[in-house]
Amino acid sequence: MPSPEFFQVMPVNDALALLEARWQPQPGTETIATADALDRILAADLHSPEEAPAFRKSTVDGYAVRAADTFGANQALPAFLQVRGELNMGEAPQLTVGLGEALLIHTGGMLPEGADAVVMVEQAQAVDADEIEILRAVAPGENVIQAGEDVAAGALMLARGKRLRPQDIGGLLAVGISKVDVLRPPRVGILSCGDELLPPEADLAPGQIRDINAYTLSALAGQHGARALRLGIAGDDLSDYQRRAKAGFEACDILLLSAGSSVSARDYTRDVINRLGAPGVLQHGLATKPGKPTILALCEDKPVIGLPGNPVSALLVARQLLPPLIARFLGQPLEPPGKVRARLTARVASAAGREDWLPVRLAESAEGERLAQPILGKSNLIFTLVGADGLLRLPLNTGGYDAGSIVTIQLF
Amino acid sequence: MPSPEFFQVMPVNDALALLEARWQPQPGTETIATADALDRILAADLHSPEEAPAFRKSTVDGYAVRAADTFGANQALPAFLQVRGELNMGEAPQLTVGLGEALLIHTGGMLPEGADAVVMVEQAQAVDADEIEILRAVAPGENVIQAGEDVAAGALMLARGKRLRPQDIGGLLAVGISKVDVLRPPRVGILSCGDELLPPEADLAPGQIRDINAYTLSALAGQHGARALRLGIAGDDLSDYQRRAKAGFEACDILLLSAGSSVSARDYTRDVINRLGAPGVLQHGLATKPGKPTILALCEDKPVIGLPGNPVSALLVARQLLPPLIARFLGQPLEPPGKVRARLTARVASAAGREDWLPVRLAESAEGERLAQPILGKSNLIFTLVGADGLLRLPLNTGGYDAGSIVTIQLF
Numbered sequence: 001m002p003s004p005e006f007f008q009v010m011p012v013n014d015a016l017a018l019l020e021a022r023w024q025p026q027p028g029t030e031t032i033a034t035a036d037a038l039d040r041i042l043a044a045d046l047h048s049p050e051e052a053p054a055f056r057k058s059t060v061d062g063y064a065v066r067a068a069d070t071f072g073a074n075q076a077l078p079a080f081l082q083v084r085g086e087l088n089m090g091e092a093p094q095l096t097v098g099l100g101e102a103l104l105i106h107t108g109g110m111l112p113e114g115a116d117a118v119v120m121v122e123q124a125q126a127v128d129a130d131e132i133e134i135l136r137a138v139a140p141g142e143n144v145i146q147a148g149e150d151v152a153a154g155a156l157m158l159a160r161g162k163r164l165r166p167q168d169i170g171g172l173l174a175v176g177i178s179k180v181d182v183l184r185p186p187r188v189g190i191l192s193c194g195d196e197l198l199p200p201e202a203d204l205a206p207g208q209i210r211d212i213n214a215y216t217l218s219a220l221a222g223q224h225g226a227r228a229l230r231l232g233i234a235g236d237d238l239s240d241y242q243r244r245a246k247a248g249f250e251a252c253d254i255l256l257l258s259a260g261s262s263v264s265a266r267d268y269t270r271d272v273i274n275r276l277g278a279p280g281v282l283q284h285g286l287a288t289k290p291g292k293p294t295i296l297a298l299c300e301d302k303p304v305i306g307l308p309g310n311p312v313s314a315l316l317v318a319r320q321l322l323p324p325l326i327a328r329f330l331g332q333p334l335e336p337p338g339k340v341r342a343r344l345t346a347r348v349a350s351a352a353g354r355e356d357w358l359p360v361r362l363a364e365s366a367e368g369e370r371l372a373q374p375i376l377g378k379s380n381l382i383f384t385l386v387g388a389d390g391l392l393r394l395p396l397n398t399g400g401y402d403a404g405s406i407v408t409i410q411l412f
Numbered sequence: 413m414p415s416p417e418f419f420q421v422m423p424v425n426d427a428l429a430l431l432e433a434r435w436q437p438q439p440g441t442e443t444i445a446t447a448d449a450l451d452r453i454l455a456a457d458l459h460s461p462e463e464a465p466a467f468r469k470s471t472v473d474g475y476a477v478r479a480a481d482t483f484g485a486n487q488a489l490p491a492f493l494q495v496r497g498e499l500n501m502g503e504a505p506q507l508t509v510g511l512g513e514a515l516l517i518h519t520g521g522m523l524p525e526g527a528d529a530v531v532m533v534e535q536a537q538a539v540d541a542d543e544i545e546i547l548r549a550v551a552p553g554e555n556v557i558q559a560g561e562d563v564a565a566g567a568l569m570l571a572r573g574k575r576l577r578p579q580d581i582g583g584l585l586a587v588g589i590s591k592v593d594v595l596r597p598p599r600v601g602i603l604s605c606g607d608e609l610l611p612p613e614a615d616l617a618p619g620q621i622r623d624i625n626a627y628t629l630s631a632l633a634g635q636h637g638a639r640a641l642r643l644g645i646a647g648d649d650l651s652d653y654q655r656r657a658k659a660g661f662e663a664c665d666i667l668l669l670s671a672g673s674s675v676s677a678r679d680y681t682r683d684v685i686n687r688l689g690a691p692g693v694l695q696h697g698l699a700t701k702p703g704k705p706t707i708l709a710l711c712e713d714k715p716v717i718g719l720p721g722n723p724v725s726a727l728l729v730a731r732q733l734l735p736p737l738i739a740r741f742l743g744q745p746l747e748p749p750g751k752v753r754a755r756l757t758a759r760v761a762s763a764a765g766r767e768d769w770l771p772v773r774l775a776e777s778a779e780g781e782r783l784a785q786p787i788l789g790k791s792n793l794i795f796t797l798v799g800a801d802g803l804l805r806l807p808l809n810t811g812g813y814d815a816g817s818i819v820t821i822q823l824f
Binding site: 087388 | 418446447450451464466467471500501502503505506511519520521557561562563569570577578579580581582583585586588590604607608609612613616617618620621622624625627628629630631634635648721722723727732790792793794795797798800809824
């Protein structure tokens, strides 16, 4: 005969803190093409192997000159210079600039020897085929990027732990770093358990349902930068469950067990987890609804989470636990979920001693105000989440919110 | 001799509106595994092929009963029922519940014929091996999910244009939809042009630089849900440029030309674009810095953008143009960039008639206030963006901001 579940619940953040205090993640590294490294985390400080730019270059179209030759020049009293030719892009200049001389140069072109500034084309005027007048003086270095001005050889470009953005990829490639060492994302293993579960593509007999937790939890893991590892379905048989959990545990960095609904599977999960390694189960029971019977464990320095079998409970609890664990594994700050403020259309109550997560639909009032409509009804139906635009959190011991309250909705 | 560039600039949003008014994107569709469809956009409305759940099931551990048998039961005057056995998970019940009878049932278990409610195990007490007393009456349907209560057969589950979330994947798989038609993301072709450009892995001779725009723009496109198609490097030779642009244009949905710095390449770009198809160039010149000489065009219903060759300019302009085009292609709202408020540490000025984008570093004051430090210096150095945490926008004709102003920084 089944016995009711009694356990001392703990607030979600306290349980997470308990786990994180004992967990020392050891992320591995992998070497990948810099071009493919968007959003990956640098495994080590990167110093520039060379200076950039590698040569002095013009920032404008114009004339490479000796700045001293233009001193005092203005519209009324221009300086006259001999144009000795044009510099080709992508080549080292064959010509040099002597006293009273100029060379036509393009934006990005390499400055020739002798020149120390560039006069913009708008500030010069042709006198004849070989001569120009300069209408404004330039200072030494004007319209020139010096060699190494973008980055010096040996300079720290990007520090360990940096999440790479498009411009970071550009900076690395600019100095020829075409491969980069990044952290390997955590592998999140997901094992479902229950005699009633079949893979989604299977034909169902009466009493059977499709295992969807493996897929909702995979998607959640992927959304937060982890690699999901679906470990299949274990039946309500302790030895099969233990064997699959053990194999999956060895292949992953964080293990999620989505325990079937049957009592036996639920009863097994604690034991299965404790046999994976010490210290084992740290907390059984969270002060959150849905998700109360969740287990947090640490086995041989890998977090193991025992989730309820119900798809709504499993997803809403995993959404609170998995993103912080992934962020911690990668040494990154936790990205807060998107939030909007909205006016609640109905009173919602919460019980003392737990926080509640309520799916809401967002709508707009005739006056253009954003409304949050609680989706009531049974909390274990996945389509209540499919139909929701976000979640309202009723914090521990708040009692609820009155209709008309302005509340914060977490987009989900 | 180069001639200065004169063109009538247009605000970025006006130029985008001009293009979008004439563009009718025709996104294709593709069929993929539902399990892999996170963040993809549904190509068609999806109706449920079956009802879910497919059978009446218990939401608790307890006893399947006839509710009428429990009417009036309470602690003082319990109802007595005969327990006829236990129902296995994942099987259709072999037993039925008759008058005065009960069957042990687990959460998620299929209700047997004859039963119409479930008494929670906490509300029942064993009298002997075959008999229980019921301590609280249940109403018909109590602790039961009816067949079809989650979703009815034929019901609209998810509408065309929906971006799929973890719970949506779960909902689809719950009713056995393991493949799904989604929009094909736009292919964004990127062609760099310039005799001075070499691939990032090449050894450079003096005067040569690495083409990084193909990679920063690829990363930007990927960040916003498009598929990047790097089309290589064209030299400053009109026929090579035209040939590569034409081939790339045919393979993509949106074409970015990152025109080399040389005047010839810049001069060619307009012509190259106009030869790709009508109507061709719609606007040349944007009221934004960096990025003024940008070209917006529409050729045979594909947007073509001529970007400056300078990596900073190219990335900062593409950041304004590409995300709206990708969102429009997929029929999705444009996701606004992340933003923070910060106190500006130095005065920044902007010229009339254009908006300016200024890279800033975020820091924290001794009092814990968030500070935005403008990164000054030459605007065409990629490491100014590598060192930046975000961008400050100086809108058209604002004149700038004083030191100490509270400003909005777009994270980038």
